[in-house]
Amino acid sequence: MKKIYTRPKSLKRTPFHYCPGCGHSITHKIMTELIDEMNLQDKTIGIPPPGCSVFAYNYFDIDMAESAHGRGAAVATGLKRAYPEAIVFTYQGDGDLAAIGTAETIHASNRGENITAIFINNAVYGMTGGQMAPTTLLSQKTTTTPYGRDDKIEGYPIKMSEILALVKGSAYIERVAVNSPANIIKAKKAIRKAFQVQIDCLGFSMVEILSPCPTNWKMSPVESWKWIDEVMVKEFPLGVIKDITGKKDAG
Amino acid sequence: MKGYIEIDQVLCKGCEICTFFCPKGMINSSDKLNPSGYRVAVFNDNSECTGCAICAVVCPEVAIEVYRG
Amino acid sequence: MAKVLMNGNSAIGEAAIRAGCQCYFGYPITPQNELTEYMATHLSRKKGCTFIQAESEISAINMVYGASLAGVRAMTSSSSPGISLKQEGISYLAACELPAVIVNMTRGGPGLGSISAAQSDYFQATRGGGHGDYRTIVLAPSSVQELADLTYKAFDLSDKYRVPLVILGDGMLGQMIEPVEFSYEAPKEPIIRNNALRGAKGRTSRIVKTFTSNPATVEEINWSLFRRYQLIKQEEVVWDTFMVEDAQLIVVAFGIAARIAKGAIKSARIEGMKVGMLRPITLWPFPAEKVREVANRTNYFLVFEMNMGQMIEDVQLALEGAGEVSFYGRTGGVIPTPNEVLRVISRLYYQKGLK
Amino acid sequence: MLVKTIIAGFGGQGVLSIGLSLTQAAMLEGRYVTYLPSYGAEVRGGTANCTVAISDEEIASPVASTPEFVIAMNQPSLIRFQNQIQSGGVLFLNSSLTQAEISRGDIEVVQVPADNIAEELGNRKSANVVMLGAFIKKSNLVSLDSVVKGLKDTLKEKQKLRAINKEALITGYNLF
CATH class of the missing domain: 3.40.50.970 (Thiamin diphosphate (ThDP)-binding fold, Pyr/PP domains)
Structure with missing residues (x-):
């Protein structure tokens, strides 16, 4: 029999430190699969953030550089402008991209920086221990919204994809989820397209990934994957939010 | 038997995602603990596996290799 | 060019x-x-x-x-x-x-x-x-x-x-x-x-x-x-000195303040006061050794800065108590004149009984 | 010998540009020279001004608290700077736009109807250059040649403007 599914070449043989059922692991996997399939290993540079995925460089077998919290888009901007031949992606969580780094993200997008943001939205601050994120759902309990997020106090879950779609320099924005075989395949397609948009120099691309965090959601892995379908997508609907390419799928 | 899978017992974290998604119910969690202390998944090799690779697609740990033939 | x-x-x-x-x-x-x-x-x-x-x-x-x-x-x-x-x-x-x-x-x-x-x-x-x-x-x-x-x-x-x-x-x-x-x-x-x-x-x-x-x-x-x-x-320590050889009072200043101080020192020299200047060009690393070397010749230092006294701490650390350090500073964006610094130098020169 | 000059007027009167011409001329003569503009919010107030320091040795401070010379191109500049001039210093007044009410007896006042002269020459905008001509003659700070050469360097492309300015400069210079 033939081996039809195995570990991607650009994924190092290091066990993930992520919790069981975590969406980071899935995302790393499909990204490294794409880096292999698109033959990008020797020109891709990743900018992981502080947070759970700070150790992403232990897994991606590509050049990577840590950035300060929220500054990924600015670091990627400097890197890409200094070395335009590189394929540069930021890997950012919701606190990173949608709170502390909102300005950097919106302006990099508005300048049409030819970079790709991989935006992990799990509605919670993971590494610091389950505090409220800008994307935490209303009435969702976190360690800093112990009675549930209240819009009168904490405001509303912020929708970065919709915001960035309004910004003229953005080229491609899609929201996906990594909580089922079909969704994972769609997520991979979206990231492929985002990379292709960058290769074609069309401007800023972002894939928002609804990503399970069983530990901080206080659920089993399977429950957390279901919760995305049952609850989270109602606030964050999946699909292409902006696409200037006019093509349904990328090459 | 159309296909089979190999589960890396070191990488597996026993999250049971594969168990949940396997269309044929071929993967079960076991009582076996791996070096990290997780109850690892085991493949029930009774020839119903089609090698569809859904388990591998969803496996967060990239612990599953799929064979088909 | x-x-x-x-x-x-x-x-x-x-x-x-x-x-x-x-x-x-x-x-x-x-x-x-x-x-x-x-x-x-x-x-x-x-x-x-x-x-x-x-x-x-x-x-x-x-x-x-x-x-x-x-x-x-x-x-x-x-x-x-x-x-x-x-x-x-x-x-x-x-x-x-x-x-x-x-x-x-x-x-x-x-x-x-x-x-x-x-x-x-x-x-x-x-x-x-x-x-x-x-x-x-x-x-x-x-x-x-x-x-x-x-x-x-x-x-x-x-x-x-x-x-x-x-x-x-x-x-x-x-x-x-x-x-x-x-x-x-x-x-x-x-x-x-x-x-x-x-x-x-x-x-x-x-x-x-x-x-x-x-x-x-x-x-x-x-x-x-x-x-x-x-x-x-x-x-990589870099500094500049001005008329330190016979100086009885050394002004330590950097940047624009050093320039102003230099004007004051020239006037002081005309009036017969033996004043010199040490100007750190690298502020870090600080020319501590040079400060100590100058202190072999005189005990009196005037640190002049456009702040409330910051580099003075590096001068004092360098001297380890070996000299007497005075301070003059203007702050908040007030730019002192060479004459103003000259008055400070004259007063100090007189108070310390320097000749 | 260190000499400091403050040149002040309305924004748009070209006080900064004649300050630069003076600085350029001093540089061409191999002198030490600094030019300090007023900057930031201050520029939008009543006056724009700059300070030019010219010396035969290194210049300690580009700031003039008591300048030897002040050129006042308008009334607010006159009011603001007349008390700063050194005793024995010279105040150059654009008499076309100022009413001199000098309260000090220890300074010399030189009246130059710069705007009127410039108007007669056919270009009122060159009043500043008329004043510069008068200033360099009276102050003897830099030579006419150096300023002309400096103008040539700073106004490379603008031949027509250079001719107008040269005429204004020499007219001002020949006033005294």
């Missing part, structure tokens, strides 16, 4: 381009805007070069970080409140051993302060400025010509030691126009450092990071930085 008239801010820009600076990222703040504007005019059109007016000082310094990752010469500039915002990025640059040139055209503080010239960011510049155990090399020019000369030197030094470097000027230096001569030609080929992140082609992948879950590893990083800082202290 013949001398041209240029303001200090533009002179830095021209010198930076000639030093091979390929990327400039800035955010407007008075009194350094001429530098940002100079780069917008002259760097942005150069082949392979980048100018971006960033959305904030924080973004600008992080863009510098990104460009430095790619191995090119990059710089940013700002003035005091903006430099405070850049400290996050400077700490990361230091931790990741990434070169960068950061210009601070200091203005009055704290807070929004004034837009006039001040030297109140001495502590911030010479003590690292951000979080963690690190230093930046700090150069303190006192004329437009020296701004240009030290800007060339800045890129070389920063690259050589892989540490971020701060040019600590002030609002007046940035604004004033003086004749300046540029002695370098811009390199024909871009300068790309080794070990840059430019894709793992034909080599193993490379990681630039500082965070680890192992404190001992971070301690090792700190030791490695510390050893480099020790080397810089040994190799």
